[in-house]
Amino acid sequence: MTTVLLENLTKSFGEVRALESMTLEIRDGELVSLLGPSGCGKTTALRLVAGFERPTGGRVLLDGNDVSTVPPSKRNMGMVFQAYSLFPNMTAAENVGFGLRVRKESSEKRSRRVGELLEMVGLAEAAGRYPHQLSGGMQQRVALARALAVEPRVLLLDEPLSALDAKVRGQLREEIRRIQTELGITTLFVTHDQEEALALSDRVAVLSNGRLEQVGTPPEIYGEPETPFVAQFIGTMNRLEATVTGPGHVEHEGRRLGVDAVRDRSAGEKVLVLVRPESVEISEPGEAGNGHPRNGMVEGRIVGRSFMGPVTRVKVSNGAAEAITADLPSRNAHSLKIGDHVSARFDPANARVLSLDE
Amino acid sequence: MTTTSKSGGRRAGLLGWLGVAPFFVFVGLFLFLPSVSLFVGAFQTQEGAFTLDNVRSLFEAQFLNAYRTSILLSALTAVLGGILGGLLAYAALTGGTPRLVRPLLTTFSGVAANFAGVPLAFAFIATLGTTGIVTQVLNSALGLDLYGRGFSLFSFTGLALIYLYFQIPLMILVIAPAIDGLRTEWREAANNLGASPGQYWRYVGLPVLMPSILGAMILLFANAFAAYATPAALTSGQVSLAPVLIGQFFQGDVLADPHQGYALALGMVVVVGVSVALYSLLQRRAARWTR
């Protein structure tokens, strides 16, 4: 049972505030991702948990104990760095066994454990190779094995896949998740790739400019963004600035749209209506379409069309504000061409709403 | 040498060889030929006949002594300079030292390394010579009579002390890139796995640096061995060194067979040549790890 609690963590580097009052709990056996663009503070948070930095304010608690002042070597956490962390003068096996050697384990115990771990990451036959003889993906597997060898309470990963090729990244991502679930180890994973975070995690914590924007399960983060930043950072999102005109209606660019989510808001309120591209339907202009009231987001021309395999992404614009993005199943979209007059509409239940006045 | 020629053709052609010829001709005339003529001369008598006598006499007392002293002095200052320079470089280049220190250290090391020779000798005479400032200060303030106790700037120890003045900076300059090459990830990973700083150095840091350190020390050795100006400027002849001996041969000081001098030179080249070869080997090894 290992839980990690980041309590009001703040970290400044001189003038720069890298992290601002962040509070986050990671429950036993959970994999939580810290997600955000460069400079958002996610790596800083991880390094505070690992002990490579001391917090300027707040605490790090491990199973309820304050470890903020405990040096990294004593925290019993395993860390996997982005790249280049394997000791170049040691073979893969020696690297993996390093932590055990430092703990003065017997050499038989060491070699047994090293064997187990290399087996677990699928690198048993590479045991005698040196880091410069291993590919990037293999190096990271060894790094993972090395971190797990000492049976840490917590696993910390600092963008371990960012330096790898796309194909390798996908494979390794699944393996990391598999191993993590099998071992049931509490894990903190830092990444800037939202697809990765959504695919891997039990919960995702989104950060921006040192602040925690939202924490939730991947479906929650994706489907129910709570701040404009999260809405825009995760996936693609149509954002419509609108004014509430009545219970369940808003006005956007002169058109009336049905939005269930504004039922409890008062008229005149400025809101941001968020609709995912896959919730947008394209139909003939002026058509009622599926029994919905006669309203649509935009009536305009198709200005962009990208075939993306299973889905075709279509952009519709009436020349005014931002184009609306719609993702359609490709079999329904092949008749659409650039320049066609269409209407883009959505089901009122499929829109999220955020307040615009802070 | 303008116009024409197939642009970007892979083959060199005549033009290519013409382009590099001046350089090789120059080097041939002024580096290889002189060296070769020296080596050939080492095996000749005054009359031009082949002989091994010159080389054989290198192993006689006076010459062997000179080589031995040179080798000892060079080895001593190489190891000491290596250790001290390495520690200084590490202290200056890692951890919390202010960013200014680095360019300052590099520039100063460059200056000190080039300061060697006549000016350096004088600087030390002014410091630790018989009437040197430090000598006098030690005498009056601490009652320590250096020269009375047998110390002399013109002895082996004195020379070693002076040599360190350019050996240490050279070490700093050579080892700095290698220290830079020590990735912080290694130190942090070691730390994270439970290693103390001492364990990190023992298992990772020093082993990785070792080829560079050894290579640098060998470079220092060759550097000290070949030094002529510094000991020559101190001209007391108490310490017999190979380069100085060679110089004496050709300044007409010693009425002797110049071929003997050539043999001496050959001996020097052999020692330095072996060192440089070892250094190259170690450099290649070190490069393997800092990819």
Place this chain on the structure above:
Amino acid sequence: MKSAKKLSLTKIAWLSIGVLYFLVPLLATLQFSLQEGREGYGFGAYTYILTDPLFRQSLLFSFLLALATIVVSMLLLVPTVYWVRLKMPRLRPVLDFVSIMPFVVPPIVLVVGLLTLYQGAPSWFVATPAILLCGYVIHALPYVYRSVDAGMEAINIHTLTEAAQSLGAGWGTVLLRVIVPNLRVALLSGSFLTLTIILGEYTMASLMLFNSFAVYIAYVGQSQANPAAALTLISFAITWAAMLGLLAVTRRGSRGGAEVQAQIGGAR
């Protein structure tokens, strides 16, 4: 682990001892140079040196020789390195080998070799600084080669050459108008380094009986202690200036270039 940003006491101690060891001889020299007669202090020694015609002559001699060395070295090396890199990569190991040869044949041996081999040569060569110049070009070879090579490594000479040729340039134009201007930092740093080395070179100059700057210093040192001390500091200042020049030039250049370049040369 304590925050890595804190400067540990041991480090400060080390650095201080280091600073002391390197500073004290300079300070001692300074004191010596300011001594006049038995008790007084003054700039007499400096005036003496600076007004000595031999000072100016020898410094000018060494300086001009250094310039000549730089020019000849560059003329020899730039086309050669360019050609080998561009067209004859098989010669690369040969170049590398040749460039470390001057270390294997140290100045003391080289000068003996040169004197012996060319003792019968015409006097316009052997009795003029020409022969010393040739020795100096060889002596500075490793450093100039490293500078030029590093410079060419940093710019993509293949692409530049092909682009220039596709626009109609001949080889001369390519080298002079395209390659060399892009090598400015490397060439300058190599030049400063050579300047430093030649100014301080004693071995070859003294055995070839030329009055270079270093030979002049030794000459003064044999008779007058205080002026010698002043001269020592003056030469130190000149070396500093050259090194600062090197630093200024490589500031914008390759990272770590300054260290690789600023290795020992000349005097020893």
